[in-house]
Amino acid sequence: MRADPLAFLSTELTALRQQGLLRPLRVLEGEQRATTIFDHHQVVNLSSNNYLGLTTHPRLRERALDAVRRLGVGTGSVRTIAGTMSLHVELEERLAAFKQTEAVVVFQSGFTANAGTVSSILGKDDIVVSDELNHASIIDGCRLSRATIHVFPHKDVDRARAILRALPASPRKLLITDGVFSMEGDLGPLPALCALAEEFGCIMMVDDAHASGVFGKNGRGTVDHFGMHGRVDIQVGTLSKAIGVLGGYVAGNRALIDFLHQRARPFLFSTSHPPAVAAACLAAIDVLLEEPEIVERLWDNTRFFKAGLNAQGFDTGASESPITPVIVGDGALAMQLSDGLFAEGVFAQGIAFPTVARDRARVRTIVTATHTRDELQFALDAFARVGRRLGLI
Numbered sequence: 001m002r003a004d005p006l007a008f009l010s011t012e013l014t015a016l017r018q019q020g021l022l023r024p025l026r027v028l029e030g031e032q033r034a035t036t037i038f039d040h041h042q043v044v045n046l047s048s049n050n051y052l053g054l055t056t057h058p059r060l061r062e063r064a065l066d067a068v069r070r071l072g073v074g075t076g077s078v079r080t081i082a083g084t085m086s087l088h089v090e091l092e093e094r095l096a097a098f099k100q101t102e103a104v105v106v107f108q109s110g111f112t113a114n115a116g117t118v119s120s121i122l123g124k125d126d127i128v129v130s131d132e133l134n135h136a137s138i139i140d141g142c143r144l145s146r147a148t149i150h151v152f153p154h155k156d157v158d159r160a161r162a163i164l165r166a167l168p169a170s171p172r173k174l175l176i177t178d179g180v181f182s183m184e185g186d187l188g189p190l191p192a193l194c195a196l197a198e199e200f201g202c203i204m205m206v207d208d209a210h211a212s213g214v215f216g217k218n219g220r221g222t223v224d225h226f227g228m229h230g231r232v233d234i235q236v237g238t239l240s241k242a243i244g245v246l247g248g249y250v251a252g253n254r255a256l257i258d259f260l261h262q263r264a265r266p267f268l269f270s271t272s273h274p275p276a277v278a279a280a281c282l283a284a285i286d287v288l289l290e291e292p293e294i295v296e297r298l299w300d301n302t303r304f305f306k307a308g309l310n311a312q313g314f315d316t317g318a319s320e321s322p323i324t325p326v327i328v329g330d331g332a333l334a335m336q337l338s339d340g341l342f343a344e345g346v347f348a349q350g351i352a353f354p355t356v357a358r359d360r361a362r363v364r365t366i367v368t369a370t371h372t373r374d375e376l377q378f379a380l381d382a383f384a385r386v387g388r389r390l391g392l393i
């Protein structure tokens with residue numbers, strides 16, 4: 001019998017297990033809700049990106065079911081061949097109006113929106129200037145583009161300026177940041193970066209995955225929040241988090257979107273969303289416009305929960321959003337905190353290297369609009385008990 005050529009994978013998994021860093025997949029048995037059942041345990045769920053509770057909103061459910069009944073379950077093709085349905089076009093028009101841009105193209109996910117866009121608009125003679133904590137999909141897009149990548153320290157606009165100043169004037173340059181950083185919960189310094197992009201003639205791009213549905217009027221994102229309309233050339237949003245469904249989109253001018261139709265590889269080479277997904281996303285836009293009180297509830301809950309964690313003495317970093325990390329440093333300790341919370345009926349995922357720096361491991365919490373005060377207080381009490389037991393507070 002031949003030796004297993006994949007044996008090295010088992011060795012790596014054993015090492016992770018020994019370091020206390022192996023993460024089993026928690027299995028959700030039922031709906032994605034504020035209190036739900038994972039791995040046979042009822043828990044208050046602080047781990048989803050379901051900021052507004054739209055995964056189970058009746059209007060989205062109904063529109064998805066209606067689309068299945070009328071249009072079936074799949075599209076059978078990529079967008080550029082036979083897979084563009086009128087629902088996709090309607091969704092893109094609604095999103096463009098919502099984001100106040102000329103046009104939008106929807107991708108299968110936020111990940112493919114970022115990676116597909118960066119890799120298609122840049123080539124090997126171009127330059128990217130990127131925040132060190134930008135999302136993996138941006139990093140992968142940059143690598144795929146073969147452009148030269150310059151990374152600036154997190155939110156450090158002066159260092160970004162120094163990098164740009166030292167670069168030759170000619171090549172095409174992309175300045176790129178997350179709107180909300182997914183592990184820190186802080187905001188990209190958009191006004192300063194937009195000014196920098198204008199000063200140095202860069203394309204300005206913002207990944208608003210965690211800001212869509214959360215920041216700005218009716219959840220229009222950080223560009224709206226900071227009043228930067230017209231100053232960001234490429235906005236990426238996700239339909240998978242606050243919007244509650246699945247997908248990503250790019251908003252910008254007509255030429256950008258027309259170009260992505262021709263060149264973005266996930267758009268060209270991967271099948272489009274089923275009708276139910278597009279229909280549910282359309283219903284989500286209606287909800288954002290017609291039920292803005294949901295976003296207000298999200299922010300009320302965010303303020304309450306953050307204040308509770310801070311009063312207990314946890315290190316919650318520099319978060320400005322519903323993402324509140326509880327930073328503990330050591331990876332194994334983060335997993336112990338997460339496991340201890342789970343045993344107490346609270347699901348907050350531990351996050352360690354390579355998702356965050358080795359000495360910045362954490363438990364990440366995300367509250368939603370649908371958590372009740374009792375659920376949040378229950379979670380805070382559990383944090384206090386487990387945090388004290390582990391000597392964190």
Ligand SMILES: Cc1ncc(COP(=O)(O)O)c(C=O)c1O
Binds near residue numbers: 135240248
């Ligand atoms: C900042 C950021 N950008 C993009 C994505 C990808 O979005 P999606 O889950 O829709 O692929 C994520 C999701 O983890 C994210 O946190």
